[in-house]
Amino acid sequence: FILNGYQVNGYIIIKAGTGCSAASGPGNGNESRTVYPCQEFLINSHEMLHMLNGAHVQQGFIRDRYMSINNDNIQPSLLFSYDAYLDDGNFYNTYFDPASTLMYGSKVSD
DSSP states (O other), X not given: OEETTEEOOOEEEEOOOSSOEEOSSOTTSSSEEEEEOOXXXXXXXXXXXXXXXXXXXXXXXXGGGTOOOOGGGSOGGGGGGGOOOOOSSOOOOOSOOTTOTTSOOSOOOO
16 A cells, blocks of 8 residues: 555455455555455455445435435345445545446345
């Protein structure tokens, strides 16, 4: 990772694990970040984008213009993945891409 123009010692470890997950963002840059891969390319791409600080499209501040969320259809453990970010200038997603690998589809599970 390059943080503020300075090289740091952070790196990404890809290893087998249970489920498909990744920590969001590069951390403080001086630590390793781990992604637990799946057997599907798009899911692995999704998790790697989280490592690069990518956020879910359905959390974008403009999402309500394009979709509606029915919280009754979401598993309680996944509700946080549908919280919308505020338009504070820090969120990268200023457009809505329903085909993005960071967009949840209609079938999502833990």
